[in-house]
Amino acid sequence: MKLIVALIVILAFxxxxxxxxxxxxxFTADEAVFGYNAYSLLKYGTDQFGAKFPVxxxxxxxxRPALYSYLATPFIKFFGLTEIATRLPAILAxxxxxxxxxxxxxxxxxxxxxxxxxxxxxxxxxxxxxxxxYADMSPLSTLFLGLGVWLWFRQPMLASISFVLAAxxxxxxxxxxxxxxxxxxxxxxxxxxxxxxxxxxxxGLGLILLLPLILFLIxxxxxxxxxxxxxxFLSQKSYLPRVTTDxxxxxxxxSPLITRFLHNKPKVILTQWAENYLSHFSPNFLFLTxxxxxxxxxxxxxxxxxxxxxxxxIGLVAALRRPSLRILPAWFFISPLTASLGLFTPNSLHTxxxxxxxxxxxxxxxxxLGKKLRLVTVMIFIYSVYRFGWGYFITMPQNPELRWNxxxxxxxxxxxxxxxxxxxxxxxxxxxxxxxxxxxxxRIDPQEFQRQVKVNPIPDTNGFEQIxxxxxxxxxxxxxxxxxxFDRDSFPSALGRxxxxxxxDLYYLVYVDNNxxxxx
Amino acid sequence: MISITxxxxxxxxxxxxxxxxxxxxxxxxxxxxxxxxxxxIYPLRHLINYNLFIARLPFVLLYTATIxxxxxxxxxxxxxxxxxxxxxxxxxxxxxxLSRRAVPLWFPWLNLELTKFLERxxxxxxxxxxxxxxxxxxxxxxxxxxGLARAKKFDRxxxxxxxxxxxxxxxxxxxxxxGNHDALxxxxxxxxxxxxxxxxxSLHRFPWLVFIFTSIFIYQIINSLHxxxxxxxxxARSQWEMIYQPVSRFILDHQDExxxxxxxxxxxxxxxxxxxxSKGQIDQSKLVIDQFKDDYLNPNTVYIGHINEQIKHQVLAxxxxxxxxxxxxxGTGTAQAK
Numbered sequence: 001m002k003l004i005v006a007l008i009v010i011l012a013f014x015x016x017x018x019x020x021x022x023x024x025x026x027f028t029a030d031e032a033v034f035g036y037n038a039y040s041l042l043k044y045g046t047d048q049f050g051a052k053f054p055v056x057x058x059x060x061x062x063x064r065p066a067l068y069s070y071l072a073t074p075f076i077k078f079f080g081l082t083e084i085a086t087r088l089p090a091i092l093a094x095x096x097x098x099x100x101x102x103x104x105x106x107x108x109x110x111x112x113x114x115x116x117x118x119x120x121x122x123x124x125x126x127x128x129x130x131x132x133x134y135a136d137m138s139p140l141s142t143l144f145l146g147l148g149v150w151l152w153f154r155q156p157m158l159a160s161i162s163f164v165l166a167a168x169x170x171x172x173x174x175x176x177x178x179x180x181x182x183x184x185x186x187x188x189x190x191x192x193x194x195x196x197x198x199x200x201x202x203x204g205l206g207l208i209l210l211l212p213l214i215l216f217l218i219x220x221x222x223x224x225x226x227x228x229x230x231x232x233f234l235s236q237k238s239y240l241p242r243v244t245t246d247x248x249x250x251x252x253x254x255s256p257l258i259t260r261f262l263h264n265k266p267k268v269i270l271t272q273w274a275e276n277y278l279s280h281f282s283p284n285f286l287f288l289t290x291x292x293x294x295x296x297x298x299x300x301x302x303x304x305x306x307x308x309x310x311x312x313x314i315g316l317v318a319a320l321r322r323p324s325l326r327i328l329p330a331w332f333f334i335s336p337l338t339a340s341l342g343l344f345t346p347n348s349l350h351t352x353x354x355x356x357x358x359x360x361x362x363x364x365x366x367x368x369l370g371k372k373l374r375l376v377t378v379m380i381f382i383y384s385v386y387r388f389g390w391g392y393f394i395t396m397p398q399n400p401e402l403r404w405n406x407x408x409x410x411x412x413x414x415x416x417x418x419x420x421x422x423x424x425x426x427x428x429x430x431x432x433x434x435x436x437x438x439x440x441x442x443r444i445d446p447q448e449f450q451r452q453v454k455v456n457p458i459p460d461t462n463g464f465e466q467i468x469x470x471x472x473x474x475x476x477x478x479x480x481x482x483x484x485x486f487d488r489d490s491f492p493s494a495l496g497r498x499x500x501x502x503x504x505d506l507y508y509l510v511y512v513d514n515n516x517x518x519x520x
Numbered sequence: 521m522i523s524i525t526x527x528x529x530x531x532x533x534x535x536x537x538x539x540x541x542x543x544x545x546x547x548x549x550x551x552x553x554x555x556x557x558x559x560x561i562y563p564l565r566h567l568i569n570y571n572l573f574i575a576r577l578p579f580v581l582l583y584t585a586t587i588x589x590x591x592x593x594x595x596x597x598x599x600x601x602x603x604x605x606x607x608x609x610x611x612x613x614x615x616x617x618l619s620r621r622a623v624p625l626w627f628p629w630l631n632l633e634l635t636k637f638l639e640r641x642x643x644x645x646x647x648x649x650x651x652x653x654x655x656x657x658x659x660x661x662x663x664x665x666x667g668l669a670r671a672k673k674f675d676r677x678x679x680x681x682x683x684x685x686x687x688x689x690x691x692x693x694x695x696x697x698x699g700n701h702d703a704l705x706x707x708x709x710x711x712x713x714x715x716x717x718x719x720x721x722s723l724h725r726f727p728w729l730v731f732i733f734t735s736i737f738i739y740q741i742i743n744s745l746h747x748x749x750x751x752x753x754x755x756a757r758s759q760w761e762m763i764y765q766p767v768s769r770f771i772l773d774h775q776d777e778x779x780x781x782x783x784x785x786x787x788x789x790x791x792x793x794x795x796x797x798s799k800g801q802i803d804q805s806k807l808v809i810d811q812f813k814d815d816y817l818n819p820n821t822v823y824i825g826h827i828n829e830q831i832k833h834q835v836l837a838x839x840x841x842x843x844x845x846x847x848x849x850x851g852t853g854t855a856q857a858k
Contacts, residue, residue, distance in 0.1 A: 278646075
């Protein structure tokens, strides 16, 4: 059994470690933020803006949880500020999640086969592979939530620490974690009651460990909740057009009382939320087409292996009927609760933790499946693994549109500045105009950054802070003159004669002057 | 003497409500005649004397009969589930929508591309589509989950409903044209039986849920009927087919003044729609369906074209949908314009 577990973990490692030069086909600004802030923490114990040992990184003004950068510091110390070092915490969290699923499945279900299959299903889970090969907070919270649930049955003190780490690692876990704890408490009431003392001490410890986060929330609620504000359908009031459309098509002579009864704000909000929530259970999203966000979508693959379309419902019904397993369906239904408050749903990144219950439930489904169907399921499983592999390692890097979502060859993009004479100002235009790339690839000293940076006091429409100037770089500038770097989407064809250097058809370094423009 | 039991009484009441909901303003709601409906009723126009109510009536009766049939069949296995299934079908906007249109079920086979088939199959099973687009009452969903957890065994009815859902969804996914939900009717019966099963198994175990459930259930019924009769009708009035109503009136008023009436085929089936809306009064020998040609810039010809073409003509009228969007104009050529 140990050998098989080791083989599954090795498979998980290979699927998350190999081929980073091929896919993901780029390195995103979000990743650069985590890497550069880890570099800054390592060098000065501050984030890139100079905040001492922060709970949240200011980054793009989104104040994202800082734990990822803290965990990246040893790798950056060891490997330097590189792409792979930045991604290592996510990769390792992804691999360790496989082990956590193994232990949790073993805790809840005893048959050896079920436990191994559950671990296997996480190891080859399309969305989990995709997201844990990319520097993001979500694989961390998935690991800590899984670990927390497993330890809840064994070591409440350690479970408490794990849930606290989940809260420090990702916004979503701050709601999912407490809901899971509530679920555990209610569903395993006798177990909870019999160890009440331990749980009270564990809760106390958790509260103490959460103090820095609580203080941050109390002292700067505007900053702590800023991302939530811009990403929530509630605060952005995206439901309002529904009310106005409904009211405007009601008969003119209808009583206002009836109108209010049928088209009121709570009802529309609840409907919008329910639609968002239920969208996470769409079989197409789960098993066939995946996330609607291009970056988290693998061509030809759903969030989970296609064989789970058959196994999951069977496992779900089986688990619902066994009180000892009810945390699994509960988790499956809790996971999208936070994500459904967002503007963009369904969202595989925000619901990554559901990979744990889904894999165990799928495994349970397998053992409740008729023998004739097992062969079909195995074939579907193999086909689905192949389709994901082909989509992720072949189609995605070779398709220019899909590749574009990943900020391809960002390092070469930054290198274009080397062709510009020293001290000459450079204007950066396009969706790639993030100074984070320059900071990351040029390993700019964070204190130098703090001295030079000029942040625009007005955030953009998505709530992100804009940096106007940094050293000789100008961002978000409207004037077209002098040295400029454009990305593919923003490059005006009229400047075709001004190109001095290019990176494929992705980025262009131009020198715009009258001479170059008069050639037209 | 015939003794009427409670369940029989409920069936009678359900039939009565079903018929009322399906017969109210049947000739006017839905306001538009979809292409599928036109394809069925147009060949029968003389038989039914261009009467939409008569065309739609058999479908109302047939679909109401399906409710009775399902209730009677399910009643043999479980009375409470039969009643819940009957209630859900009676007030279902999905069933209402199918009942009030003269569109026979047809299966334009076959979509055999596996990925497309799966995509459609999964799309038809998407909870958002089922509970919002197709308006199954969403309050029944948590009860189904409770039922799944609490039911002592999965009885024949449960498996029957699952089979109906899979068969109905599978058949609908084989259709070439996506978005045609008619073939999903089998799945609709499966879903209502399954939800009825869930309600019965959960309310039976948790009586305290009854009050909460009933309140939300009644609210959702009122809301979905309001949606169907008010908002969906507003949508129906904004469909492109509706433009032929004012056009047919215009042609009837002016056909004697012109030798030729030309209508562009930009929107589908103009001859059939115009004939239907004018109840066969338009002189078909004068009607030409064609794109614009210079020859139509003629004082003896009235040209009915897209609103963007009007500068070439002396405009006689413009035609708008009941929602106010102007789509077509009628114009004639003058010596000057020519």
